[in-house]
Amino acid sequence: MPIADFEEDSGDRQFVTALSRGLALLRFLGNGEVLGTTDLARLSGLSNATVSRLCYTLGNLNYVEYLPEVGKYRLGDACLALGYLYMANDLVSHVARPLMKELAGFSHVPVCIARRYEDKMLYTARESVEDQFSLKFEVGSRVPIERTAMGHAYLAGLDDAERQEVLDLLKSKIPDLDSFRRQIDDNVALFREKGFCIADRMWLSHIRAVAVPLRMRDTGNVVAFNCGGIADYLDPGFLMNEVGPRLADLVRKVESILEAQSPSPKTEE
Template identity: 40%
Template sequence: MRKRAAAPLEAGEDRQFVTAIARGFEILHAFEAEDPILGNQELAERTGLPRATVSRLTYTLTRLGYLTYLPRFGKYQLGLGVVPLGQLALANMGIRRLAAPLMRHLAGETNASVSLGRRDGLSMLYVEHVSPRTAVAVQLEIGSRVPIGLTAMGRAYYAASPEAERRSLDDALAARYPQDWPRIQQSLAEGCAMRAAHGFTLSAGDWTPTVHAAGAAVTLPGGEVFALNCGAPAFMLEHERLVAEVGPRLAAVARRIESLASGPGRATNGRMES
């Protein structure tokens, strides 16, 4: 079983922070495409919350329609109540409309998957995804999450983020993954250097040994940072091709999206403005 999805959130000194709501969202965030069905014990392990607390939260979320209970397994899956929220959030992201045609063209040119993501905690969340017309492709889709520290998309986002956010991420990653932090820290430093020198980042099997990818950040006029990646099975996308062809093309697509977002009907903080 993978590591828990998130450390328990507490109000601390923030009197406006509602811990119960935050814990409910922790439960929802624990579900992933790779693990769509989870029981209370698994949710407790992933969130770090007490089993009794998890039981009350899953009961409440089920009553509200955000979880569905599966009696056959004695476990839960995300309910239809989350669908309208996700659809509305995606519909309001004007950057998806700007990026999608360019992403499709790049996927066709490179015969690789192309995705657009934004930060979600210590992960990057896919908000747009295009697969190539081939049976061999990276099996991720809209709604998938990938770690910031070891992926091309995550490294690109980190390298383009303000210094204060990078420091905050460093602290959170070091606390969450103490044993892996030296490796993650080196990975992020290499990503910053790569982006500064070439305008893109790489992940050649660092997260998943069988997948190679390039990443490039997209900064909108309002300052919000998204990131693109272009990836494929390693045997289809060797390191030399990543550096010489795919990375530069992806960086060019990122700059084109930024240019379009800065023009009439621009996308600010992911939304379209006229």
């Protein structure tokens, strides 16, 4: 995270810099690492004194836990509680899971949901059958946006201006992004034609997958569904002609159910 994110004089009177700094420290600890105040100061660009005060506050609120034997911090139980509250209120996953399980049984590979987290896609739900060909990406796994079917589906679900904004962000972090632009553009076009995106050994040489975006009508946020597995055991024709259309149909059903469950807009009397 660039130091500029923590500047006091941001020009936004509503932005609470101290809160931003505290949340940033939680993100640095989010990969399961155990870090000391010196580590966190180096990663954030903040002073050791500022980091110490933030960690003291976060520790009192149980968002971080201090390990006296090593003099470092890790995420606390309050973060776990937040995660479970989020998962419990994830309506998309609740609606989609029975359909995902059905498709996983048909395709014999996992069906997953992911949301964008900074420059990655973060898995938030997974349904699978138990076999030796399933990919081992679990809830909490992160995959690249620019080189996966999941990421390309997310981009395809954005409008042109939103997509360009995300691509500009990725460009600032990924020097070779241009080498993936043709594949991204092709998948956006494929989504418009077929209703899904596909990645054939694009990110890892042993993975083949299809993915479909779902744009939430109430918030405009985009989530992505994917279905994929070990390329040597997943025929590309089966993926293109059977799994892709079924995944697109699954997402349309989820969208329809969510729309039916959403409250009707209030009308003025």
